[in-house]
Amino acid sequence: MFKYLKSLILRLVGPENLKEKLLCDMEEKAWRCLESWSNQPSVDLKEAIATMIFDLTAKKLISYDPNESSENLRLNFVAFMQGLLSFPVNIPGTAYNKCLQGRKKAMKMLKRMLDERRASSPRKNGQSDFFDYVVEELMKEKSLMTEAIALNLIFALLFANFETTSLALTMAIKILTDHPAELQELMKEHEAIVRNRGNPNSGMTWKEYKSMTYTNQVINETVRLANIVPGIFRKALTDIHDTQFRQVGQ
Numbered sequence: 001m002f003k004y005l006k007s008l009i010l011r012l013v014g015p016e017n018l019k020e021k022l023l024c025d026m027e028e029k030a031w032r033c034l035e036s037w038s039n040q041p042s043v044d045l046k047e048a049i050a051t052m053i054f055d056l057t058a059k060k061l062i063s064y065d066p067n068e069s070s071e072n073l074r075l076n077f078v079a080f081m082q083g084l085l086s087f088p089v090n091i092p093g094t095a096y097n098k099c100l101q102g103r104k105k106a107m108k109m110l111k112r113m114l115d116e117r118r119a120s121s122p123r124k125n126g127q128s129d130f131f132d133y134v135v136e137e138l139m140k141e142k143s144l145m146t147e148a149i150a151l152n153l154i155f156a157l158l159f160a161n162f163e164t165t166s167l168a169l170t171m172a173i174k175i176l177t178d179h180p181a182e183l184q185e186l187m188k189e190h191e192a193i194v195r196n197r198g199n200p201n202s203g204m205t206w207k208e209y210k211s212m213t214y215t216n217q218v219i220n221e222t223v224r225l226a227n228i229v230p231g232i233f234r235k236a237l238t239d240i241h242d243t244q245f246r247q248v249g250q
Contacts (some may be wrong), residue, residue: 004144005153008137012060012130019206022060027204029056045173050074050166057161061130061154062113076106077159103155110151130154171226172218182218189214 013022033052037043054074058064064073083099090097117131118138134154137145176183193208194200 001144005149008133008145009130009153009157011133012128023206023209024203025060026056046166046170049169050162053165053169054158054162057158059129061157062110063129063131064113071105071109073106073109073158074162076102076109077162078102080106080159081163106155107151110154111147114147114151130157168219168222168226172222175222175225176218185214186218 011017029052033048037048051074054077055064055066058066058073066072066074079098079102081099083095083097083102086095086099088096090100114131114134118135131154134145134150137143138147138150176186189212193211
C-alpha cells in the first residue's frame with residue numbers, strides 16, 4: 001500500500017513535474033505574496049506563510065481557490081492543528097472538540113469536492129491535480145484506492161505541507177535575521193545567479209535551483225535546529241530498566 005500511494009503522489013510532485021511546473025508555480029506564488037506583504041504596515045509572518053503554502057498546496061492537490069469558495073477550508077485545518085495535542089476531553093468549546101470538528105468539516109468539504117469531480121466531465125485544459133489521479137484510480141477495477149483512503153490521504157497531505165513548511169520557513173527567516181553574516185552570504189549566492197541570467201526577470205530554472213549549495217545548507221541547518229513536527233510517537237521495543245521506574249516494551 002505504501003509503494004502504491006507513493007507512486008500515486010509522485011505523479012503530481014515527482015522530479016519531472018517539479019522541474020517543469022511546480023518550481024515556477026512556487027516562485028510565482030512567492031513573488032505575489034511578497035508584493036502583497038510589502039504594501040502592508042505589518043505582517044504576521046507565520047500566519048502569512050502558512051496561508052501562502054496552504055493556498056498553493058490546495059491549488060495543486062484539489063484545485064481549491066479560497067477566493068472562489070464560500071467555505072474557508074484552511075480554518076478547519078487550523079482548528080485541527082490547535083487541538084491536535086490537547087487533552088482529549090470532547091466537550092463543546094474545548095480545543096480537542098474544535099480539533100474533531102475541524103477535521104469533520106474539512107473531510108466533509110473534501111468529500112463534496114471529490115463527488116463533484118467524479119460527476120463532472122474530464123477537464124480539457126490539460127491541467128491535472130491530485131483529484132484527477134484519484135478519480136482515475138477509483139474507476140479502475142480491483143484498485144487499491146478507495147474513497148476513504150483518498151480523502152484521508154488528501155487531508156494528510158494538506159496538513160503536513162502547510163504546517164511543517166510554514167514553520168520551517170518562519171524559523172529560517174528568524175535564524176537569518178539573528179545571523180546577518182549568513183544572510184549576506186545567502187543573498188550573495190542569489191544575486192550571483194540573477195547576474196548570470198540572460199534575462200534578469202526570467203524565472204528560476206532547475207539548474208539554478210540545484211546550484212544553490214549555500215541555500216541548501218541553510219535549509220538543512222534550519223531543519224536541524226527547528227522542531228517542525230507537532231509530535232513524534234515512539235514505541236519501546238524492549239524493556240527499559242531504571243532506578244526510578246520500569247517502562248514495559250510492547
